Amino acid sequence: DVKVTQSSRYLVKRTGEKVFLECVQDMDHENMFWYRQDPGLGLRLIYFSYDVKMKEKGDIPEGYSVSREKKERFSLILESASTNQTSMYLCASSLRSTQETQYFGPGTRLLVL
Amino acid sequence: KNEVEQSPQNLTAQEGEFITINCSYSVGISALHWLQQHPGGGIVSLFMLSSGKKKHGRLIATINIQEKHSSLHITASHPRDSAVYICAVRRAGTASKLTFGTGTRLQVTL
Numbered sequence: 001d002v003k004v005t006q007s008s009r010y011l012v013k014r015t016g017e018k019v020f021l022e023c024v025q026d027m028d029h030e031n032m033f034w035y036r037q038d039p040g041l042g043l044r045l046i047y048f049s050y051d052v053k054m055k056e057k058g059d060i061p062e063g064y065s066v067s068r069e070k071k072e073r074f075s076l077i078l079e080s081a082s083t084n085q086t087s088m089y090l091c092a093s094s095l096r097s098t099q100e101t102q103y104f105g106p107g108t109r110l111l112v113l
Numbered sequence: 114k115n116e117v118e119q120s121p122q123n124l125t126a127q128e129g130e131f132i133t134i135n136c137s138y139s140v141g142i143s144a145l146h147w148l149q150q151h152p153g154g155g156i157v158s159l160f161m162l163s164s165g166k167k168k169h170g171r172l173i174a175t176i177n178i179q180e181k182h183s184s185l186h187i188t189a190s191h192p193r194d195s196a197v198y199i200c201a202v203r204r205a206g207t208a209s210k211l212t213f214g215t216g217t218r219l220q221v222t223l
Contacts, residue, residue: 031209042117042199042215050209058210088154094209101146101161102211107154 003027004105006091012111019078021108023091029103030096032074034058034066036087037107043090049074050096081112116140119200119214126221132187134217136200139181146211147174147185148199156199159185190221 007022023032033048035058045058047066055066063085067075074093078085089108094100120135136145147159160167160174162183167174171190176183187194200214 033209040215043201043211043213045210048210090154090156092156096209100209101158103158104148104156109154 004091004093004103006089006105006108008108009106010109010111012113013078013081014113015082017081017112019081019110019112021076021078021089021091021110023074023076023093023105024072025093025103026072027093027103028071029093030071031094031100031102032068033092033094033102034064034074034076035090035092036060037090038087046076081110083112086110086112115214116204116212117200117202117214119198119217121217122215123218124220126190126219128191128221128223130190130221132190132194132219132221134185134198134200134219136183136185136214137181138183138200138202140202140212141205142178142181142202143205144203145176145183146201146203147183148201150197150199150216152196159198187219192221192223195219195221 004025034046035043037043044060049055049068065077091105092102094102117138144163150156162176171188173186197216197218199216201211
């Protein structure tokens with residue numbers, strides 16, 4: 001079974017703090033994704049990576065950066081957290097083929113005070 | 114207007130009822146996904162469709178490419194089917210990226 005894990009289920013941070021969200025997958029997937037999920041808006045893509053050290057902006061990259069130094073690990077960084085970044089963050093991974101299924105982690109619920 | 118629209122937003126059914134959730138999209142796609150999200154956040158993929166119909170247990174998904182419409186059906190619904198069901202499309206020519214609907218919250222009561 002594919003397993004995608006995220007470093008924290010719940011996180012509380014203060015405005016201005018630097019926040020790291022980590023995602024690890026164990027199935028040698030090329031693609032990894034970071035989404036945020038907000039009520040009434042659905043999942044929105046922040047960034048994705050199709051290979052080590054490769055990244056591409058999604059629909060809402062502002063205020064975020066990412067790092068992929070190893071194939072199995074994809075990190076989302078909030079350089080200076082703001083209250084409007086309070087959200088559920090979901091990581092996913094998939095194979096590179098064009099008809100791949102995405103496998104999701106359990107999510108991190110982040111509260112920025 | 115969202116590229117992916119789902120209806121209804123909320124649905125309550127009694128155990129045993131036949132349930133239909135609809136998804137309409139406005140862009141050319143290469144595939145459509147149905148996903149399930151239980152309370153607590155975890156999302157699992159139910160189906161990936163590019164044409165026709167797929168069945169898995171009590172779940173059936175259909176897609177009509179010409180009408181840009183897909184349906185997810187649940188037969189003999191059960192309280193454990195209570196979840197949010199999400200439709201997502203892979204836009205043609207965008208490789209791996211998905212665009213998501215806002216989800217349908219289903220509650221099945223005894």
